[in-house]
Amino acid sequence: MTSTDSAPSAVPTSDYDPFTTEALADPIRYDGELREYASVVHLTKYDVYAVTRQDQLRQVGRDRKKFSNKSRAFADLSPYKPTLMLFQDPPEHTAIKKLALELFSKENLQALDAAFRDEAEQLIAGVMTDGAVELDAVDAIGTKFITKVFLDALGAPEEGRELLKHFADAALNSTAPKNDLYYRKHAIGAPALEWVEENTKRETAGQQGWGKQVYTMVDEGRLSEEDGQQLVKLVFAAGFDTTVGSISNSIRAFADNPDQWALLKENPDLVDNAIEEVLRYYPPVRYTGRVAAVESEVDGYVIPEGAQMMTMWLSGSRDPRFWENPDAFDIRRENISGHMSFGVGIHACLGQHIARMETRAVLTALLSHVDSMQLTGEPEVSDNMQGFGFTKIPVRFLSKRS
Numbered sequence: 001m002t003s004t005d006s007a008p009s010a011v012p013t014s015d016y017d018p019f020t021t022e023a024l025a026d027p028i029r030y031d032g033e034l035r036e037y038a039s040v041v042h043l044t045k046y047d048v049y050a051v052t053r054q055d056q057l058r059q060v061g062r063d064r065k066k067f068s069n070k071s072r073a074f075a076d077l078s079p080y081k082p083t084l085m086l087f088q089d090p091p092e093h094t095a096i097k098k099l100a101l102e103l104f105s106k107e108n109l110q111a112l113d114a115a116f117r118d119e120a121e122q123l124i125a126g127v128m129t130d131g132a133v134e135l136d137a138v139d140a141i142g143t144k145f146i147t148k149v150f151l152d153a154l155g156a157p158e159e160g161r162e163l164l165k166h167f168a169d170a171a172l173n174s175t176a177p178k179n180d181l182y183y184r185k186h187a188i189g190a191p192a193l194e195w196v197e198e199n200t201k202r203e204t205a206g207q208q209g210w211g212k213q214v215y216t217m218v219d220e221g222r223l224s225e226e227d228g229q230q231l232v233k234l235v236f237a238a239g240f241d242t243t244v245g246s247i248s249n250s251i252r253a254f255a256d257n258p259d260q261w262a263l264l265k266e267n268p269d270l271v272d273n274a275i276e277e278v279l280r281y282y283p284p285v286r287y288t289g290r291v292a293a294v295e296s297e298v299d300g301y302v303i304p305e306g307a308q309m310m311t312m313w314l315s316g317s318r319d320p321r322f323w324e325n326p327d328a329f330d331i332r333r334e335n336i337s338g339h340m341s342f343g344v345g346i347h348a349c350l351g352q353h354i355a356r357m358e359t360r361a362v363l364t365a366l367l368s369h370v371d372s373m374q375l376t377g378e379p380e381v382s383d384n385m386q387g388f389g390f391t392k393i394p395v396r397f398l399s400k401r402s
C-alpha cells in the first residue's frame with residue numbers, strides 16, 4: 001500500500017485494491033492494514049471512500065441524512081440485487097421496512113424458532129450417530145440446515161433448492177467491481193436466477209410461508225405487485241449465504257478455540273454471547289456502502305458531496321481502538337454486542353433475529369451432542385467480494401456419550 005497523503009483534512013489516498021486474489025484470501029489482514037492506515041481512505045483505483053474504523057462506521061451508518069443509501073460504491077443495477085429497501089432513503093424506505101417487519105412478528109418468530117430447533121436437533125443427532133465423525137461443516141451443517149429451514153420459511157418448493165447458494169453467491173458479488181470474478185459468479189448464478197425469478201412470483205411464492213404473507217399485503221393494496229416480488233427476492237438474496245456463514249463460521253471459531261467450546265459447554269447460557277462474538281470475529285458481510293449526500297466531515301477528513309463510499313464492517317470488527325485484543329475469540333468479552341456485523345442505523349439488517357435464531361438452534365444442538373471439535377484440514381476462504389466466509393471447513397466432532 002503506498003500513500004500520497006496531502007493537505008490537512010484531505011482524505012488520505014491509497015492504491016489498495018480490496019478485490020485482488022490476495023486481499024480476498026485474507027480480508028481480515030488486508031482490510032485491517034487499511035484500517036490501521038486511516039479511518040477514511042480514498043481508494044484511487046475505484047474512486048471510492050472506504051470507512052474503516054468502528055467509531056467512524058457508526059457515525060456514517062447512523063447519519064442517514066448525510067450518508068444516503070440511494071447509491072453507493074459499485075451500485076450498478078444487477079438482476080441479483082433487488083433495489084428495494086437497501087437502495088432507498090426515507091420515506092420510501094420507512095414504508096417498505098415497516099411492512100417487511102411484519103414478516104418477523106413475535107408469533108412468526110416463535111413458530112420459526114420451534115421449527116429451527118427441531119430441525120437442528122434432527123440434523124446434529126443424525127450426524128452424531130457415532131462417537132466421532134468427520135465432515136465439511138459448510139456443506140453438511142450450514143448449507144444443509146439453511147437450505148431446509150430458510151426455504152421452508154419462505155415457502156419455496158423442494159425442487160431446485162440447491163441452486164439458491166449460487167444465486168446468493170452472485171448477489172453478494174454484485175455490489176462489487178465488474179472484474180472476472182464478478183462475471184464468473186454471475187454466469188454460475190444464471191440458472192439459479194431463473195429459479196429465483198420463478199419462485200418469487202405470486203403463483204409459486206404466494207402459496208405459503210413469508211411469500212404468502214407478502215402477496216397478502218399486495219392483495220390488501222399495501223404493496224405493489226412489483227415491490228412484493230422484489231421483497232421476496234431480497235429476502236432470498238440476503239438471508240442465505242449470510243446465515244450459512246454465521247453457522248459455519250461459529251464451528252470454525254470453536255474448532256480453533258477448544259477452550260471457548262469447553263467454556264460454552266460448562267456455561268450454555270453464554271450461547272447468545274457466543275453468537276455475537278462469532279458475528280464480530282467472522283462477519284459474513286465484509287462491506288456495504290453509502291453515497292455522501294452533502295460534503296461531510298468524518299474524523300476530521302472532508303468527504304466530497306457525491307462520494308461513493310464503502311462501509312468496511314469487517315475491518316471495524318477488529319478495530320483495536322474499540323475491541324481489546326480484537327484477534328482473540330472470546331465469548332466473555334465485555335462490549336460483545338457492540339459489533340456492526342448487521343450494519344447500524346435505519347438500514348440495520350431486517351433478518352437479524354432470524355439469523356440469531358438459526359445460529360442459536362444449531363449451536364444448542366451441537367452443545368447437546370458434541371463434546372469437542374477440531375479441524376482436520378485447512379478451511380478454504382470463499383472467493384467472495386462483498387461477503388466473508390468459507391467454502392470448506394473440514395472438522396471432526398467427538399462425543400463420549402455415543
Ligand code: HEM
Nearest residue numbers: 085086238239242243246285288342343347349350351355
Ligand atoms: C448472519 C446473517 C446476516 C448478516 C451478517 C447480515 C448483514 C446485513 C448487513 C450488513 C446489512 C446492511 C446494513 C447497512 O448497509 O447498513 C443487512 C441488511 C439487510 N438484511 Fe441482513 N444479514 C444477515 C441475515 C439476514 C437474513 C436472514 C435476512 C432475511 C430474512 C436479511 C435481510 C436483510 C435485509 C432485507 C436488509 C436490508 C435492510 C434495510 O435496508 O433496511 N439478512 N444485513
